[in-house]
Amino acid sequence: MQIEWIESQFFHTDKIANEMIIIHHTGSNNGRINSLQGTISWFKPDVWRSTRQVSAQYIIARDLRPIIQMVKDEHTAWHAGRSSWEINGVLRENLNNRSIGIELQGDGQLFRYSDFQYDALIWLVKQKMEQFNIPIELVRGHEEITPRKPDPGQLFDWDRLKQGLASVTAPGSDIPAFDDSLDTDGDGIIYLDETDDVKLPSGKDRTIVESILDFFAGLFK
Ligand SMILES: [Zn+2]
Incomplete structure (x- = not known):
């Protein structure tokens, strides 16, 4: 900001x-x-x-x-x-x-x-x-x-x-824990194409922390 x-x-x-x-x-x-x-x-x-x-x-x-x-x-x-x-x-x-x-x-x-x-x-x-x-x-x-x-x-x-x-x-308090059953290749990162069930946070599902991070990212585009 x-x-x-x-x-x-x-x-x-x-x-x-x-x-x-x-x-x-x-x-x-x-x-x-x-x-x-x-x-x-x-x-x-x-x-x-x-x-x-x-x-x-x-x-x-x-x-x-x-x-x-x-x-x-x-x-x-x-x-x-x-x-x-x-x-x-x-x-x-x-x-x-x-x-x-x-x-x-x-x-x-x-x-x-x-x-x-x-x-x-x-x-x-x-x-x-x-x-x-x-x-x-x-x-x-x-x-x-x-x-x-x-x-x-x-x-x-x-x-x-x-x-x-x-x-x-308290950042992280409302962010879901990492679900390693979704990490099919075991690299510690869940990719969108690993499973169709994984959704990137968007719209009103996003936390304020994510909204703010997006906002910062927008400033440095
Ligand atoms: Zn006033």
Whole structure:
């Protein structure tokens, strides 16, 4: 997975810690999902804006392309506004300086997110959870920390994220054991032509790990 850096003007250097990951959507207008370019220029306007200054660390587009990073993890982005959540037994407010914000291009009240977005999100969230020692309980939606907010919406599949994180965390746990009765020539590799019963993983039978490996392979084609 690649990350493309496009620096936002909207950030502070007052980050306390990366204790939470907050998931957002970029929204839609009249049934049309806001464009990626529109969101980038909202976070990085050509002309300085003194009001409605917003930003997030990351944006994940609907289509396969590098994840965009606009604010450094160690800096405070402006995505959580008035918000509150209990972190390690203490109620914290205004969570920007305790969190990493990830925007999904789309509107989870109207549209499902793309397979690529789940794969990229799982990859990114796993990396940040490990890097900053963030537990899954502190990966939350904007709608949870600020109840008047709608994102990432009811069409965001939290189970898919959690299952993806679990299978990435323990690679191999959901991959079937090698069945040597299928390895007719005994070379330790099952070839497609050894038996018609062997199917390469495809479609929804694939694990997240395999999807991610495919994605990496695609990047280096
Ligand atoms: Zn939001």
